[in-house]
Each structure stands twice: as C-alpha cells, then as structure tokens.
Amino acid sequence: MSDAARGAVAASALDAARLALLRDLRLAFRKRAQLVQPLAFFALVTMLFPLAISPELARLRQIAPGVLWVAALLASLLALEFLFRDDAYDGTLEQYALSGQSLTWLIFAKTAAHWLLTGLPLALMAPLAALSLGVPAAALPGIVLAVAVGSIALSLIGSISSALTLGIKRSGALLSLLTLPLSLPVLIFGARATQLAISGGPLLPPLELLAALAVLGVTLAPLAAAAAVRISLE
Amino acid sequence: MRDETLEVENLHLWRGERHVLRGVHFAMTRGTCLEVTGANGSGKTSLLRTLCGLIYPEEGRVLWNGADVRADLPAFHAALAYLGHEPPLKAELTTRENLHYWIGVRRRIDAAAMDAALARVGAGPWCERLVRTLSAGQRRRAALAGLALLLVPLWVLDEPTTNLDAEGQQLVGSLIGEQLARGGMVIAAVHHHLPASVPAITRLELPS
Numbered sequence: 001m002s003d004a005a006r007g008a009v010a011a012s013a014l015d016a017a018r019l020a021l022l023r024d025l026r027l028a029f030r031k032r033a034q035l036v037q038p039l040a041f042f043a044l045v046t047m048l049f050p051l052a053i054s055p056e057l058a059r060l061r062q063i064a065p066g067v068l069w070v071a072a073l074l075a076s077l078l079a080l081e082f083l084f085r086d087d088a089y090d091g092t093l094e095q096y097a098l099s100g101q102s103l104t105w106l107i108f109a110k111t112a113a114h115w116l117l118t119g120l121p122l123a124l125m126a127p128l129a130a131l132s133l134g135v136p137a138a139a140l141p142g143i144v145l146a147v148a149v150g151s152i153a154l155s156l157i158g159s160i161s162s163a164l165t166l167g168i169k170r171s172g173a174l175l176s177l178l179t180l181p182l183s184l185p186v187l188i189f190g191a192r193a194t195q196l197a198i199s200g201g202p203l204l205p206p207l208e209l210l211a212a213l214a215v216l217g218v219t220l221a222p223l224a225a226a227a228a229v230r231i232s233l234e
Numbered sequence: 235m236r237d238e239t240l241e242v243e244n245l246h247l248w249r250g251e252r253h254v255l256r257g258v259h260f261a262m263t264r265g266t267c268l269e270v271t272g273a274n275g276s277g278k279t280s281l282l283r284t285l286c287g288l289i290y291p292e293e294g295r296v297l298w299n300g301a302d303v304r305a306d307l308p309a310f311h312a313a314l315a316y317l318g319h320e321p322p323l324k325a326e327l328t329t330r331e332n333l334h335y336w337i338g339v340r341r342r343i344d345a346a347a348m349d350a351a352l353a354r355v356g357a358g359p360w361c362e363r364l365v366r367t368l369s370a371g372q373r374r375r376a377a378l379a380g381l382a383l384l385l386v387p388l389w390v391l392d393e394p395t396t397n398l399d400a401e402g403q404q405l406v407g408s409l410i411g412e413q414l415a416r417g418g419m420v421i422a423a424v425h426h427h428l429p430a431s432v433p434a435i436t437r438l439e440l441p442s
Contacts, residue, residue: 009341009342010312010340010341010342011338011339011340011341011342015338015339015342016338016339016340019334019335019338019339020335020339022335023324023327023335026327026331027324027326027327030326030327031326086324090320090322090323090324090325091318091320091321091322092322092324092336094288094316094318094322095316095322095336095339096339097288097311098286098287098288098311098314098316099311099312099339099340100308100309100311100312100313100340101308101339101340102308106339233288234288234289234290
C-alpha cells in the first residue's frame with residue numbers, strides 16, 4: 001500500500017449503511033414538504049371516501065380494507081419517486097458505487113430510511129384513517145401491524161422499480177406501471193388482514209404471508225435494485 | 235512495501251454508433267500524474283468513468299497492480315477517489331455534514347482530520363452553512379476537502395479546477411502535488427492545463 005493510503009481505517013459495511021440511513025433521515029427532515037406529501041395524500045384519500053360514497057358507518061366499514069390499502073399503496077408510490085432521483089442527480093449514487101462498500105447494503109439502508117419515513121408513518125396514521133371509515137377501535141392494533149409489515153414489502157418492491165426507472169425522464173407513470181402489478185400480493189394479503197382485524201377473525205395467516213413477502217423483499221430487492229442502479233450509472 | 239501500478243490496455247468504448255475510445259492505452263506508477271486533454275466530446279469523461287469501472291468497455295482492460303480490476307472491483311474502488319463534474323454534495327446539508335456522510339461511508343474520520351481538511355481548502359468560515367447557499371467555487375472546494383480526506387492511492391478527477399478562482403486553481407495544484415509526494419497517482423481530465431506547480435505530469439490527448 002502506498003503512503004497515500006496509510007493511516008486510513010476503512011469504515012465497516014455496517015457503519016457505511018448506518019451513515020447512508022442517517023443521511024437520508026436528516027435530509028428528509030430538512031425537506032419536510034417531501035416528508036409530509038405522502039401522509040397528506042393518504043389522509044385526504046381516506047377522508048374523501050365517506051364524502052363520496054356515504055356517511056353510513058356500516059357501509060364504510062365494508063370498504064375500509066380496500067380504501068386503506070389502495071390509499072397506502074398510492075401514497076407509498078408518491079414517495080418512491082424521490083428514493084434515488086436526487087442521489088442520482090447529485091452524484092451520491094456514483095460515490096456509493098465507487099465507495100468500495102457493498103452497494104447492496106447501501107441501497108438496503110436507503111430503502112430502510114424510505115420505510116421509516118413513509119411506511120412507518122403510514123402505519124401510525126392508519127388508525128385515524130380507519131376510525132374515519134367506521135372501523136371499531138379493537139381492530140386498530142391489527143391494522144397498524146398489517147400496514148407496518150406490508151409497507152416494508154412495498155418499500156422494497158418500490159426500490160427495484162425506482163432503480164429501474166432512474167435514467168428515464170418523467171418516470172412517474174412508468175414507475176407506477178412497474179410497481180403496481182408487483183405490489184398486488186401485498187395489497188391482497190394486506191386488505192385481507194385488515195378485513196379479518198375488523199371482523200375479529202384469525203389475523204395471523206395473512207400477516208404471516210405479508211411477513212413472508214417482506215422477508216423475500218429484504219433478501220432479493222436490494223440485490224436487484226443495486227444491479228439496476230449500476231446499469232443506470234453506465 | 236508494494237508499488238501500485240495502473241495499466242490501461244487497448245480500451246475501446248462505443249456509445250451507440252459512436253466509437254468514443256479507440257484503443258486507449260497507458261501505464262502509471264506511484265507518484266505520477268496523467269493529464270487527459272481533448273476537445274469537447276472526445277471522450278475524456280467516458281475514459282475516466284471506464285477506468286473507474288462505472289462503464290464497461292467493449293474491448294480492453296484496466297489493470298491495478300497487474301490484476302484486471304473487474305476481478306475485484308470493490309477492492310479497486312476502495313483504492314480510488316473519483317470526483318466528477320458536479321461535487322457530490324447535498325444542498326440541504328452543511329459542508330461538514332456532507333463530508334461526514336460522504337467520507338464516513340468509506341473511512342473513519344475524526345474531528346481533527348475533518349477540521350484540518352476544511353481549513354486546507356479554506357472552508358473554515360463557511361463549513362457550517364448549507365451547501366445550497368454556497369457558490370459553485372465553494373462547493374468545488376468542499377469536494378476537494380473530501381478528496382483530501384479519503385487517503386487513497388488513486389485520484390481520478392474530472393475538470394478539478396472548474397469554477398475555481400486563481401487561488402483555488404493553485405490549491406488544486408498543491409493538493410495534487412501532496413498526493414504525488416505521498417506516493418499516490420492522479421489522473422485528471424482537463425480543458426485547460428493543470429497548474430504548472432504539479433510535478434511529473436504526462437499528457438494524453440484524446441482525438442476528436
């Protein structure tokens with residue numbers, strides 16, 4: 001090793017991922033509009049349904065699972081556009097790819113930050129939205145859990161689409177076209193879990209399926225997204 | 235102690251129908267600087283990005299210490315610092331925060347080293363300001379501080395003096411000089427020549 005490299009202690013992969021995550025969290029709190037946008041969208045969509053369909057709570061309760069999950073999916077999509085775009089524009093992704101660290105780890109850290117900033121707040125907001133749709137209070141813990149687990153899978157699926165559309169201008173429509181079909185299993189199991197939480201049925205099977213999707217996503221999505229990022233940097 | 239070497243063999247790169255790099259080859263050893271010149275569109279940036287492994291060439295290879303870099307890209311990347319046209323800085327973070335995250339991903343840095351690097355590029359007075367409030371020249375200086383902090387043997391620089399005043403350009407010259415004195419290597423793509431203070435420069439001109 002040359003004198004130029006002597007004295008430098010390389011950061012561990014875990015340190016690198018932690019810093020990538022902390023950077024995204026700090027940036028998000030400096031750009032609050034981006035942070036609030038998906039949450040406001042989620043709240044607005046779920047509040048519009050009672051106005052558009054009927055104020056009758058029994059009827060709203062029936063459609064609540066679908067409304068909650070479609071709104072959560074679309075809100076999550078809104079935030080996806082920002083997942084890699086700014087980093088691609090200002091050269092951060094290039095630096096990550098050339099850092100000597102695992103790009104997969106760094107992409108995973110970025111996706112984790114995305115979930116903390118979008119999926120987790122959506123899960124925490126879900127009770128308010130559910131109450132406005134006439135959902136009984138007893139169902140709320142199950143709904144929070146389902147949205148929290150399901151949104152992990154949504155963030156991971158979204159990271160692949162977001163990375164694949166990086167080099168494309170005005171990629172919003174394509175991003176939706178790629179993400180929505182892949183997200184269908186999450187939507188189906190999430191809505192089923194919410195339905196069972198409302199009716200008091202056995203919540204565990206759909207929750208386990210959601211968790212399985214999240215685990216599959218954790219295993220495969222960062223690898224796929226990192227490969228897509230590398231291609232976009234060419 | 236091992237001597238680092240960089241060899242580029244017969245590099246050919248096509249971008250669509252354009253044959254951008256036509257058999258580029260050169261070799262470098264520690265303490266040397268290569269200045270890459272050429273007209274706009276001659277492929278300077280493409281050459282640097284190919285060297286770094288960001289672009290895969292159609293033909294040819296890059297050897298680091300005699301081994302093809304593709305055999306172990308992460309190890310090669312750990313040995314290089316690349317500074318592109320735009321400083322890799324976040325507008326909503328301060329210079330100090332930017333360096334903390336950018337350099338911290340690669341190596342551990344203490345506050346004293348950070349302060350010294352910031353002072354070295356004259357960033358002391360404005361290092362706590364958000365980058366979006368800085369001039370283009372100040373942003374370039376902030377990126378140079380990052381470069382100095384990385385402590386890697388190979389610097390790959392794309393237009394390192396862009397947006398810098400005369401003093402800033404001299405700063406680039408002295409930073410490169412220090413890197414060479416430490417036994418490092420520098421490859422810089424430039425429109426205007428590097429400052430005369432840079433020793434051991436060899437030149438490579440890419441055809442239009």
